[in-house]
Amino acid sequence: MSYDFNISHIDANCQARAGELKTSRSIIQTPVFMPVGTNIGIKTLDTDDIKTLNPSIILSNTYHNFLRPGDQIVARRGGLHAFMGWEQSILTDSGGFQIFSLESLRKISDEGVEFRSHINGDKFFWTPEKVIEIQKNLGADIIMPLDICTSLPAEDHVLRDAAIKSLAWLDRSKTVLLPPTQSLHGIVQGGISAKLRKFSALETIQRDCSGYSIGGLSVGEESIAMLDMVDVCNEILPKDKPRYLMGVGTPLDLVENVYRGIDMFDCVMPTRNARNGTLFSTQGRIQIKKAVYKEQDDPIDPDCTCYTCQRYSAAYLHHLFKAGEYSAMRLNSIHNLHYYLTLMKRMRDAIVEGTFLQFYTSFKASIEST
Amino acid sequence: MSYDFNISHIDANCQARAGELKTSRSIIQTPVFMPVGTNIGIKTLDTDDIKTLNPSIILSNTYHNFLRPGDQIVARRGGLHAFMGWEQSILTDSGGFQIFSLESLRKISDEGVEFRSHINGDKFFWTPEKVIEIQKNLGADIIMPLDICTSLPAEDHVLRDAAIKSLAWLDRSKTVLLPPTQSLHGIVQGGISAKLRKFSALETIQRDCSGYSIGGLSVGEESIAMLDMVDVCNEILPKDKPRYLMGVGTPLDLVENVYRGIDMFDCVMPTRNARNGTLFSTQGRIQIKKAVYKEQDDPIDPDCTCYTCQRYSAAYLHHLFKAGEYSAMRLNSIHNLHYYLTLMKRMRDAIVEGTFLQFYTSFKASIEST
Numbered sequence: 140m141s142y143d144f145n146i147s148h149i150d151a152n153c154q155a156r157a158g159e160l161k162t163s164r165s166i167i168q169t170p171v172f173m174p175v176g177t178n179i180g181i182k183t184l185d186t187d188d189i190k191t192l193n194p195s196i197i198l199s200n201t202y203h204n205f206l207r208p209g210d211q212i213v214a215r216r217g218g219l220h221a222f223m224g225w226e227q228s229i230l231t232d233s234g235g236f237q238i239f240s241l242e243s244l245r246k247i248s249d250e251g252v253e254f255r256s257h258i259n260g261d262k263f264f265w266t267p268e269k270v271i272e273i274q275k276n277l278g279a280d281i282i283m284p285l286d287i288c289t290s291l292p293a294e295d296h297v298l299r300d301a302a303i304k305s306l307a308w309l310d311r312s313k314t315v316l317l318p319p320t321q322s323l324h325g326i327v328q329g330g331i332s333a334k335l336r337k338f339s340a341l342e343t344i345q346r347d348c349s350g351y352s353i354g355g356l357s358v359g360e361e362s363i364a365m366l367d368m369v370d371v372c373n374e375i376l377p378k379d380k381p382r383y384l385m386g387v388g389t390p391l392d393l394v395e396n397v398y399r400g401i402d403m404f405d406c407v408m409p410t411r412n413a414r415n416g417t418l419f420s421t422q423g424r425i426q427i428k429k430a431v432y433k434e435q436d437d438p439i440d441p442d443c444t445c446y447t448c449q450r451y452s453a454a455y456l457h458h459l460f461k462a463g464e465y466s467a468m469r470l471n472s473i474h475n476l477h478y479y480l481t482l483m484k485r486m487r488d489a490i491v492e493g494t495f496l497q498f499y500t501s502f503k504a505s506i507e508s509t
Numbered sequence: 510m511s512y513d514f515n516i517s518h519i520d521a522n523c524q525a526r527a528g529e530l531k532t533s534r535s536i537i538q539t540p541v542f543m544p545v546g547t548n549i550g551i552k553t554l555d556t557d558d559i560k561t562l563n564p565s566i567i568l569s570n571t572y573h574n575f576l577r578p579g580d581q582i583v584a585r586r587g588g589l590h591a592f593m594g595w596e597q598s599i600l601t602d603s604g605g606f607q608i609f610s611l612e613s614l615r616k617i618s619d620e621g622v623e624f625r626s627h628i629n630g631d632k633f634f635w636t637p638e639k640v641i642e643i644q645k646n647l648g649a650d651i652i653m654p655l656d657i658c659t660s661l662p663a664e665d666h667v668l669r670d671a672a673i674k675s676l677a678w679l680d681r682s683k684t685v686l687l688p689p690t691q692s693l694h695g696i697v698q699g700g701i702s703a704k705l706r707k708f709s710a711l712e713t714i715q716r717d718c719s720g721y722s723i724g725g726l727s728v729g730e731e732s733i734a735m736l737d738m739v740d741v742c743n744e745i746l747p748k749d750k751p752r753y754l755m756g757v758g759t760p761l762d763l764v765e766n767v768y769r770g771i772d773m774f775d776c777v778m779p780t781r782n783a784r785n786g787t788l789f790s791t792q793g794r795i796q797i798k799k800a801v802y803k804e805q806d807d808p809i810d811p812d813c814t815c816y817t818c819q820r821y822s823a824a825y826l827h828h829l830f831k832a833g834e835y836s837a838m839r840l841n842s843i844h845n846l847h848y849y850l851t852l853m854k855r856m857r858d859a860i861v862e863g864t865f866l867q868f869y870t871s872f873k874a875s876i877e878s879t
Contacts, residue, residue, distance in 0.1 A: 178828070178829065179828065180829060180836055182834065182836075183836055185820070185836050186820065186821075207832055208803065208828045212803065212804060216825075222822075222828075434586075450555075450557065451555075452586070454592070457578075461577060462548040465552070465839070466550055466553055466554060466839075468835060469555065469835070469839070
């Protein structure tokens with residue numbers, strides 16, 4: 140079983156495309172940005188805040204949910220959606236990225252991966268089958284197979300081995316029967332080797348998945364290398380399936396990759412930056428702690444229609460942030476997520492109207508001028 | 510000039526009274542609890558959250574506002590109300606309590622008090638007149654004179670000296686002309702000496718203030734000593750003026766002191782406890798991190814009508830708190846403040862209906878049984 144995906148518009152001048160992805164819970168207009176809700180809730184926000192922002196899909200992390208509160212406990216609460224009171228779609232990652240970030244704490248074999256909890260050191264062993272079972276318990280609409288996300292730089296044989304194991308694990312993931320409401324992606328690996336990306340993409344699409352994720356990028360490589368790899372993958376990935384670039388990225392990354400035909404994104408950047416006082420605006424990035432905002436009675440972005448900008452001045456946000464108030468982190472997070480979601484909508488509208496190239500050019504110029 | 514204050518009901522069996530205090534900004538039904546908004550905002554909440562809770566008055570701290578963002582900056586923003594977007598009443602304390610908590614950092618003379626900022630060590634000298642000027646800049650509806658809040662235990666001559674200085678400072682505070690929208694209280698000191706409380710109360714009421722605050726209690730003394738001092742003060746304080754017991758207290762403290770004729774309270778307890786995971790409920794106090802809540806799908810208090818309990822299960826709050834999410838602190842704060850505000854409303858309703866003694870007795874019994 141799978142979600143429905145239909146592309147309605149493809150830009151005449153580039154690979155950018157607009158579509159709709161339908162799960163049993165929501166219609167997701169693509170290209171889409173999925174806010175990250177690590178601990179079954181977006182950091183600093185409550186579910187009503189998320190509803191106000193109105194993303195059609197959010198992401199949650201299998202690794203974190205497995206450790207705390209535990210997938211069985213979530214299952215007994217009726218799944219992620221019921222537990223947090225969220226009715227639109229959720230995507231869960233496979234936990235691979237988190238496990239492979241704990242370099243000293245994990246051990247990979249053909250069978251699976253052994254790792255220790257970053258919370259209390261407890262030891263666990265995950266097979267690809269188990270990761271699907273965990274995600275069945277969590278109940279997200281779109282799920283990912285366990286894969287090996289190699290840190291860069293890495294030698295070719297390491298990347299090749301990771302890609303091959305990820306394919307074998309995808310095969311094993313597909314043996315687990317899913318309810319009709321859950322759709323499984325395949326994940327393309329291969330680091331920044333065009334050859335291995337091609338190999339991984341060609342092999343992965345043989346597995347006929349609901350959609351295709353591009354993993355293992357945005358892990359420290361140069362931006363140009365990431366874009367090259369996306370181009371390599373997108374030449375191979377089927378045009379009628381959604382393409383999800385995992386863990387990406389800056390606003391410019393989103394624009395560059397929509398241009399290249401990516402449909403789905405997620406990233407902690409808008410919320411993490413918000414907590415650190417970095418705000419996105421149509422005028423560029425803002426450090427809210429800077430003295431220049433101390434007496435600015437206008438909102439941080441006069442053009443912004445978000446909850447925060449509609450209510451509070453830059454001076455007030457500056458004050459709350461300098462005073463270390465958690466409310467500043469929440470108000471900043473709402474603003475930054477609104478910026479990201481609005482950016483996606485602006486891109487989609489431009490694709491639909493046939494003006495994406497114009498948008499792309501002027502966005503890049505505006506970024507370069509700040 | 511002064512606010513209006515009218516008492517509509519006095520309980521037949523005790524000193525409890527219900528009234529209305531009218532500032533230029535709101536009608537405050539008394540007895541009232543004022544949530545503490547230290548940094549021009551209640552910790553973890555934004556102004557919309559406060560509006561949802563709908564207290565008719567909140568408190569902010571002169572000391573903190575003076576240091577950050579600075580009273581002049583607040584004045585240029587149009588005052589506390591405009592700065593945070595809050596239209597109902599605000600009370601500011603004098604900063605005395607905060608300064609005298611910084612024992613090693615301050616030096617008292619007849620003229621005023623020298624102290625160092627807890628933020629960066631900067632040295633300041635406050636006279637009583639200056640404290641009123643600061644509060645004029647902040648623009649709260651009800652303001653307090655600089656007083657000396659002595660930590661307990663203290664020898665009689667120390668308490669006497671503090672009370673005498675506080676009276677002299679009140680006289681000097683009253684020489685500063687206030688706008689008609691601001692009302693000044695007198696503050697009764699005297700530690701836990703009945704003799705000095707009587708002296709201070711009798712002298713303070715000679716100064717004919719808008720209302721009377723009882724300071725220097727809830728600083729570590731036994732509960733029974735606090736209640737005795739409140740009794741001593743309330744015998745002397747005029748019946749037709751509001752009585753504000755500063756910095757108090759637990760739910761039981763509120764009930765005991767409403768019984769004794771107190772009209773106004775403030776305390777950080779509901780919000781501080783919330784951030785530490787201690788929640789108030791009609792069933793007693795709850796430690797939300799306890800394992801018993803891990804799978805409780807009901808809200809923490811099934812009878813509670815607050816934003817949090819209407820939306821989230823105890824299990825979800827338990828999870829967010831264990832995961833260290835700031836959203837848990839906010840949801841807990843909303844619940845605890847709602848509990849405090851509801852407790853005040855229940856007391857007021859009972860006074861109006863003539864059933865306060867019944868409420869008082871059954872509340873005490875319920876506290877003792879938990």
